[in-house]
Amino acid sequence: MKKISYALIVGLMCFSLMAQAQQVGPRLRAIMTYKYGQSREPLTVVEDMVKVSLQFPAQQKRLAAQLAALLGSQATPDCKLFVCRQLALIGGPENVPAIAPLLLNPKTNDMARYALEPIPGKQADKALLNALGKTSGASKVGILNVLGQRKCEAAVGDVAKLTTDSDPEVAEAAINTLAVIGGTRAITKLESARDEVTPKLRDNVSDALLLCADHLMTAGKSRKAARVYRKVGGPEEPSRIQVAAFAGQVHCASRHKASRLIQEGLKSKNAAIREAATGLQEQREMMKK
Amino acid sequence: MSKDLKTEEKHKDYGIGRRGFLKRSTALAASVVGFPYIVPASALGADGNTAPSNRITMGCIGVGSQGTGDMKGFLPHKDCRVVAVCDVDRGHRENAQNIVNSTYGNKDCKDYNDFRELLERDDLDAMLIAVPDHWHAIPAIATAKKGLDMYAEKPLALTIKQGRAMVDTIHRYNVVWQTGSWQRSKANFRKGCELVRNGRIGHVHTVKVGLPTGHSIETQPVMPIPDGFDYNFWLGPAPQAPYTEKRCFWNFRWILDYSGGQLTDWGAHHCDIANWGMGTEHTGPAEIFGKGEFPREGLWNAAVNYMIECKYSKGASPVSPDGFTMLISNSFHMGVRFEGTKGTVFVDRGGVLETEPASLKRSALGPDEIHLYRSEDHARNFLECVRSRKPTVAPIDAAHYAIAIPHLGNISMRQERKLRWNPAEEHFVDDPEADRMLDRAMRGTWHV
Numbered sequence: 201m202k203k204i205s206y207a208l209i210v211g212l213m214c215f216s217l218m219a220q221a222q223q224v225g226p227r228l229r230a231i232m233t234y235k236y237g238q239s240r241e242p243l244t245v246v247e248d249m250v251k252v253s254l255q256f257p258a259q260q261k262r263l264a265a266q267l268a269a270l271l272g273s274q275a276t277p278d279c280k281l282f283v284c285r286q287l288a289l290i291g292g293p294e295n296v297p298a299i300a301p302l303l304l305n306p307k308t309n310d311m312a313r314y315a316l317e318p319i320p321g322k323q324a325d326k327a328l329l330n331a332l333g334k335t336s337g338a339s340k341v342g343i344l345n346v347l348g349q350r351k352c353e354a355a356v357g358d359v360a361k362l363t364t365d366s367d368p369e370v371a372e373a374a375i376n377t378l379a380v381i382g383g384t385r386a387i388t389k390l391e392s393a394r395d396e397v398t399p400k401l402r403d404n405v406s407d408a409l410l411l412c413a414d415h416l417m418t419a420g421k422s423r424k425a426a427r428v429y430r431k432v433g434g435p436e437e438p439s440r441i442q443v444a445a446f447a448g449q450v451h452c453a454s455r456h457k458a459s460r461l462i463q464e465g466l467k468s469k470n471a472a473i474r475e476a477a478t479g480l481q482e483q484r485e486m487m488k489k
Numbered sequence: 490m491s492k493d494l495k496t497e498e499k500h501k502d503y504g505i506g507r508r509g510f511l512k513r514s515t516a517l518a519a520s521v522v523g524f525p526y527i528v529p530a531s532a533l534g535a536d537g538n539t540a541p542s543n544r545i546t547m548g549c550i551g552v553g554s555q556g557t558g559d560m561k562g563f564l565p566h567k568d569c570r571v572v573a574v575c576d577v578d579r580g581h582r583e584n585a586q587n588i589v590n591s592t593y594g595n596k597d598c599k600d601y602n603d604f605r606e607l608l609e610r611d612d613l614d615a616m617l618i619a620v621p622d623h624w625h626a627i628p629a630i631a632t633a634k635k636g637l638d639m640y641a642e643k644p645l646a647l648t649i650k651q652g653r654a655m656v657d658t659i660h661r662y663n664v665v666w667q668t669g670s671w672q673r674s675k676a677n678f679r680k681g682c683e684l685v686r687n688g689r690i691g692h693v694h695t696v697k698v699g700l701p702t703g704h705s706i707e708t709q710p711v712m713p714i715p716d717g718f719d720y721n722f723w724l725g726p727a728p729q730a731p732y733t734e735k736r737c738f739w740n741f742r743w744i745l746d747y748s749g750g751q752l753t754d755w756g757a758h759h760c761d762i763a764n765w766g767m768g769t770e771h772t773g774p775a776e777i778f779g780k781g782e783f784p785r786e787g788l789w790n791a792a793v794n795y796m797i798e799c800k801y802s803k804g805a806s807p808v809s810p811d812g813f814t815m816l817i818s819n820s821f822h823m824g825v826r827f828e829g830t831k832g833t834v835f836v837d838r839g840g841v842l843e844t845e846p847a848s849l850k851r852s853a854l855g856p857d858e859i860h861l862y863r864s865e866d867h868a869r870n871f872l873e874c875v876r877s878r879k880p881t882v883a884p885i886d887a888a889h890y891a892i893a894i895p896h897l898g899n900i901s902m903r904q905e906r907k908l909r910w911n912p913a914e915e916h917f918v919d920d921p922e923a924d925r926m927l928d929r930a931m932r933g934t935w936h937v
Binding site: 236237238239240244251254255281285288289310313314316317318320338341342345346348349373376407410411438439440444446448451472475476478479480482483486 | 933
């Protein structure tokens with residue numbers, strides 16, 4: 201009985217996929233069997249269709265749907281890779297359900313991320329977050345990186361938990377992702393993580409906080425940025441971190457305060473800070489000219 | 490610098506940083522060269538050699554044809570020591586290693602396949618990076634995070650967003666950066682730009698940037714990966730693709746997964762000069778319209794023929810109050826031609842500097858006029874800046890704004906439409922579809 205049910209489900213799925221494939225026009229059907237080494241002309245035709253569709257939203261949506269349908273079909277892996285890269289250009293939230301399952305398979309995780317990273321909206325965020333808990337290794341790292349690039353603030357909580365993951369690559373990616381997302385919540389999580397992560401990753405957290413401070417400075421939140429720089433650049437830190445934190449404080453200070461900081465830096469006991477102060481002074485002199 | 494004197498921890502005790510030690514050693518050398526009986530002059534560099542402790546130690550990531558050429562540019566400098574080479578191709582790696590060892594007459598140069606292992610060394614001051622474009626951002630950012638100075642090849646980055654990440658990281662870690670935009674260290678380019686910047690040709694209305702025509706090739710067969718070539722590492726952040734010879738090494742330039750064609754390869758040089766002359770090194774066009782011809786078949790897919798029109802707003806350039814147009818095409822003569830209300834300036838490689846009127850070429854600059862950064866030797870300039878901590882002649886911001894122009898042109902050509910650009914915010918104006926092409930997701934675990 202179980203075997204019959206399974207066969208029925210598989211049969212229905214095949215029928216559904218065939219039906220979807222039938223919906224696509226001949227130009228899209230022509231790419232379904234594409235393999236590297238064959239003529240690229242059919243792909244070029246579809247690229248042209250994608251280009252034209254950019255100026256006609258309804259056409260773009262229709263074409264994206266047809267392309268997305270190919271992801272569940274028996275199209276070749278080379279075709280699906282091509283399709284994902286076209287969806288990166290014209291895909292919308294409504295195409296996410298067709299792409300999301302590919303995140304779970306290590307062989308298709310990359311192509312799914314190519315498509316999802318630029319697709320706007322919460323659907324893509326949700327699909328990535330959902331897959332985050334169901335993947336491991338390189339796939340998980342890749343998803344973390346995309347969440348970072350999307351600046352997905354909703355992911356901060358889940359990502360923060362991974363900063364102490366037993367897989368060091370995942371933990372490192374989680375730290376970096378928090379930095380790329382930035383913002384007050386990410387900073388709080390990173391400050392907590394600083395004492396929790398493995399010693400090898402502690403500097404990564406400092407690097408991440410420096411990036412967060414840069415984000416704050418760019419957003420005009422100089423005081424908050426200065427606070428982070430001061431906290432990160434303690435004398436117990438490696439010189440490169442101290443230098444970056446010192447330079448950050450100079451950059452986000454008022455002109456007068458920046459001059460004072462540079463003067464203090466020139467007298468620092470730490471030679472790296474003195475060198476940085478010299479360089480910053482030189483830069484300011486050159487800017488004046 | 491010798492390894493025993495190099496570690497930060499050791500210097501920390503005495504309050505002497507790596508570069509502080511370099512500077513102090515130079516001063517010390519200068520002060521005692523007259524006393525050879527006390528300290529052998531050769532040990533301090535008076536005989537043209539440099540004391541080992543006073544050398545800038547350099548690693549090289551990417552030693553294919555371009556990287557090896559760059560590396561050879563540093564080898565004659567006595568105050569620089571190449572201590573390690575890194576490449577994912579064993580042939581390239583061993584060739585570079587042999588060149589270094591035969592230059593120094595020893596076997597000290599170490600070789601690495603993985604740049605991350607090279608970065609674990611604690612005896613490096615600087616890194617030379619000359620990898621394919623799709624790899625530019627990752628090792629540069631990792632190197633900056635180690636606090637090392639960098640000489641790195643153009644075009645700055647594969648995408649505008651990667652370029653921005655590089656710029657911000659280099660500034661964050663306060664490291665010295667020089668792009669391989671060596672045209673800036675040639676007198677004719679500098680003089681031409683100075684004439685333009687000082688208004689000698691009046692208000693500039695048009696800049697014509699002439700670049701080479703692209704290439705196409707038929708579909709290529711899948712081939713076995715050559716022994717000693719770590720192809721998966723070579724692909725790195727780029728999408729998975731089967732190996733074929735014409736994909737890799739010099740030819741990566743003609744494939745959009747790894748580069749942007751002649752437009753970005755040469756555009757990085759000549760658009761940089763255009764920006765230098767126009768004083769637009771920290772801004773960009775407001776409008777871009779590109780028309781290009783891309784191969785419809787075969788392996789290489791970057792534009793073969795192209796014409797890009799960039800319109801700059803009023804005030805973008807100090808020598809063009811009403812705005813100007815930059816045209817970039819393979820249909821122009823190679824080089825950069827500035828057209829103003831009172832004349833023209835044309836510069837190109839081979840020392841070419843042509844002006845209209847011709848007398849303009851001989852015109853000298855007054856002390857109160859704009860004198861652009863003077864560098865006679867690109868590699869030398871980098872080494873001096875590593876010591877002085879001054880900005881180099883080819884800073885990273887300039888490289889970013891220069892390559893942004895060809896990138897924008899490629900995006901416009903690939904979307905076949907006119908685009909409006911916000912150079913301050915670095916995104917297109919009300920155009921999320923075009924914004925999608927400002928970056929691309931990376932394969933596997935790679936990220937910037």
